[in-house]
Amino acid sequence: MINFYDLGPVTVFDGDVAQQKAPLIINVKGQSVSLAISDLISLNKLADVGRNLPFNADDLSLALSLPVTNLGAVKIHKGSKQGLKLYFSIIDDLLYVFSLGEYQPGRYLCIFECAVHL
Numbered sequence: 001m002i003n004f005y006d007l008g009p010v011t012v013f014d015g016d017v018a019q020q021k022a023p024l025i026i027n028v029k030g031q032s033v034s035l036a037i038s039d040l041i042s043l044n045k046l047a048d049v050g051r052n053l054p055f056n057a058d059d060l061s062l063a064l065s066l067p068v069t070n071l072g073a074v075k076i077h078k079g080s081k082q083g084l085k086l087y088f089s090i091i092d093d094l095l096y097v098f099s100l101g102e103y104q105p106g107r108y109l110c111i112f113e114c115a116v117h118l
Helices: 041-050 057-063
Strands: 005-016 025-030 031-035 068-071 075-078 085-091 094-104 107-117
Touching: 005 094, 025 094, 025 107, 031 085, 031 094, 041 057, 041 085, 041 107, 057 068, 057 085, 075 085
Parallel strands: none
Antiparallel strands: 005 107, 025 031, 068 075, 085 094, 094 107
8 A cells, every 4th residue: 555645736847848947846745845857757667766665656556546558568657637657756755756748739747646755
């Protein structure tokens, strides 16, 4: 079972990812966290973080009630809106999960989904 530290969704970015220079700033439990879009890692690579996590990417998607699509050997962890995929970043002892992707031609959206205490 995954216990969420905080839940969104809160939209933190709407625009062209290639031109995004300012960091994403989110507030979790009154604490401000700053990270760049380029720091986000596909949820498929969660097992590669070098930590012994009590859950995997599929468990996290299931806990968020978000679908996982299998295309042969490739899994796609879908985000909370059509066209978005799940990404994460680990800062200190929190795993931050975001939905990120192109939701309209040429426009990108990043949604903070949750933070999980590791």
